[in-house]
Amino acid sequence: MPEYYPLLIMGAIIGIVTTVFIIAYAAMKDKKTAIGFDRNMKDGEIIRRILKYAKPYTWSFVAVGFLMLLTVSYDILAPILVGEIQGIIKVEDFDLSRLFSMVAVYGSILVISLVSSYFQAMLLQRTGQKILSGIRESVFTHIESLSHAQLNHIPTGKLVTRVCNDTNAISMMFTHLLVYLVKNCFVIVGVLAAMLMLNYGLTLMILCFTPFIVIFTLIFRKFSRRAYRRVKDANTDINTYLSENLSGMKITQIFNRQERKAAEFEARNTALGKARHREILVFSVFRPMVYTLYMTSILCLFYFGASGVINDTVFLGQTIGSETIVSFYMFINKFFNPIQSLAEQFNRLQGAFASAEKIFSIMDMKPQVVDSEDAVELDTVRGDIEFKNVWFAYEGEDWVLRDVSFKISANQTVAFVGSTGSGKTTILSLIVRNYDIQRGQILIDGIDIKKIKISSLRRHFGQMLQDVFLFSGTIRSNIVLREDSYTDEEIREVCDYVNATHFISKQKDGLDEEVRERGNNFSAGQRQLLSFARTIIHRPSVIILDEATANIDTETEVLIQDSLEKMMNIGTMLIVAHRLSTIQHADNIIVLSHGEIVEQGNHFELLEKRGAYYSLYMLQFEKDRLSKK
Numbered sequence: 001m002p003e004y005y006p007l008l009i010m011g012a013i014i015g016i017v018t019t020v021f022i023i024a025y026a027a028m029k030d031k032k033t034a035i036g037f038d039r040n041m042k043d044g045e046i047i048r049r050i051l052k053y054a055k056p057y058t059w060s061f062v063a064v065g066f067l068m069l070l071t072v073s074y075d076i077l078a079p080i081l082v083g084e085i086q087g088i089i090k091v092e093d094f095d096l097s098r099l100f101s102m103v104a105v106y107g108s109i110l111v112i113s114l115v116s117s118y119f120q121a122m123l124l125q126r127t128g129q130k131i132l133s134g135i136r137e138s139v140f141t142h143i144e145s146l147s148h149a150q151l152n153h154i155p156t157g158k159l160v161t162r163v164c165n166d167t168n169a170i171s172m173m174f175t176h177l178l179v180y181l182v183k184n185c186f187v188i189v190g191v192l193a194a195m196l197m198l199n200y201g202l203t204l205m206i207l208c209f210t211p212f213i214v215i216f217t218l219i220f221r222k223f224s225r226r227a228y229r230r231v232k233d234a235n236t237d238i239n240t241y242l243s244e245n246l247s248g249m250k251i252t253q254i255f256n257r258q259e260r261k262a263a264e265f266e267a268r269n270t271a272l273g274k275a276r277h278r279e280i281l282v283f284s285v286f287r288p289m290v291y292t293l294y295m296t297s298i299l300c301l302f303y304f305g306a307s308g309v310i311n312d313t314v315f316l317g318q319t320i321g322s323e324t325i326v327s328f329y330m331f332i333n334k335f336f337n338p339i340q341s342l343a344e345q346f347n348r349l350q351g352a353f354a355s356a357e358k359i360f361s362i363m364d365m366k367p368q369v370v371d372s373e374d375a376v377e378l379d380t381v382r383g384d385i386e387f388k389n390v391w392f393a394y395e396g397e398d399w400v401l402r403d404v405s406f407k408i409s410a411n412q413t414v415a416f417v418g419s420t421g422s423g424k425t426t427i428l429s430l431i432v433r434n435y436d437i438q439r440g441q442i443l444i445d446g447i448d449i450k451k452i453k454i455s456s457l458r459r460h461f462g463q464m465l466q467d468v469f470l471f472s473g474t475i476r477s478n479i480v481l482r483e484d485s486y487t488d489e490e491i492r493e494v495c496d497y498v499n500a501t502h503f504i505s506k507q508k509d510g511l512d513e514e515v516r517e518r519g520n521n522f523s524a525g526q527r528q529l530l531s532f533a534r535t536i537i538h539r540p541s542v543i544i545l546d547e548a549t550a551n552i553d554t555e556t557e558v559l560i561q562d563s564l565e566k567m568m569n570i571g572t573m574l575i576v577a578h579r580l581s582t583i584q585h586a587d588n589i590i591v592l593s594h595g596e597i598v599e600q601g602n603h604f605e606l607l608e609k610r611g612a613y614y615s616l617y618m619l620q621f622e623k624d625r626l627s628k629k
Helices: 002-030 043-090 096-145 148-152 156-198 200-207 210-247 249-254 258-311 322-363 424-431 454-459 475-480 488-497 524-537 554-567 603-609 612-628
Strands: 385-393 399-408 413-418 439-444 461-464 542-546 572-576 588-593 596-601
Touching (some): 096 322, 200 258, 385 424, 399 424, 399 439, 399 596, 475 524, 488 524, 596 612, 603 612
Parallel strands (some): 461 542
Antiparallel strands (some): 385 439
């Protein structure tokens, strides 16, 4: 009995540690809400949804499975062969040719395993990249379908994280995690079967440690999931902060807020560091515990094995030889290594699941503005527009428009004026269904816009906004928006039409001049003229102009005014302008106040009324007079 005391002491220590872990696990479950552990999707559902992207590559995974079996065969056969070689060597008159044969077999199996591992890795990487591209395209396409209201509520940095970082985590799951999880399971089962055939007694002894490994793995899985969620949340937070503040760095410098912004970034960076430290802590506790079980099983093997060899005794009815000890020593290593790898892979798998859940939270957002089932295509648009008792609010019942009604005939130029917040820009957004109204009806050529396909509706509208957005690329690509159906002659003709040629011709590369991020290497006026060209080249039936002359220098404003006069002959034009000189030639001017129409008419009719428009005109006239002094 005394010879078993060391084993009993080791068993007691493992039992105590296991009890502590179980208590910690129970405490974490009880405080699940308090620690922010709020997984909304089950692992099974996440896997099912992810596997849809892998389904087209089923045969690639079948091939990977076949190659995996070849690599697993080495893990199972190598210990047996080494044991056999040890048995051959210990005989005094051993057969050298048999030894060479066994070594050759061992080497052949090793080469096959290495070659199979290479092709398996290459095939997995190629397949994983294809799956990654498919997921990214799906996420990006879905984001494009979201309404303006939905996009306004999601920080750009968060969307960037979803499309880039989170999809990478899912790609890693296909190229490493799932496949190697399966491989490790094969290794564990295969090694276990080989050990049972070699010596079931020692195998049963090793299996005594398995329940503890399972318990540790389950506990670790819960803790690692929480740690990974915190890391992902902190990573998203820092990406969102960077996206916003790098875009607004000029404002930070203008107001000399660098130190304040650096401190805010440091706080987020520190939070991310703490989250990663917690993640490392969880793993640093688990792996040593599994390693302790591994070393304990080795000690037990040597203890019982050496006792059997030295004392020539049996263990559980089976004789133990030196070759059996050698084989089992290698088997234990190959049995516990996959288990430790499973722990690492569970750790990473939780990160992939957390990333997948965040991606699916975006994918599950149903677009608020969608085509109705009976939506129609519009081949042509005359440009008749009518608002019938329209009510609209961005949030709840905080009405931006209140019972607004007006009618615009085809080819008319209609302007909307009023103080900030009166609803001018909102009207333009509603016409192209950037948002859906709560009450009333909007008609285009007598058809309710909700009965028109959104893509068809917007195809006939050209929008020019105050804040012109230019993409990185060239002047040409920003005018045609990457379409190849326009010739250089058509592009130059449009640029001449909107007076953009005068500055394009001064560029070193002309139409192929580089446009940097957001077009910051061009002035506001030049960006606006490019916006005009971009709109006109697509031949819209209705042109929307929102504050196009705001913050423009006098010389450029003359060019823009000339362009506007030309564009008024293209089709229906809707204008929002604070500078009333821009709209004096409009066919109709609609004056808004607090979301309601207070008066409408042409420039001279409204001046005669001496109402709201007259007050705005006189206020601006006086302001311009004072600015000239």
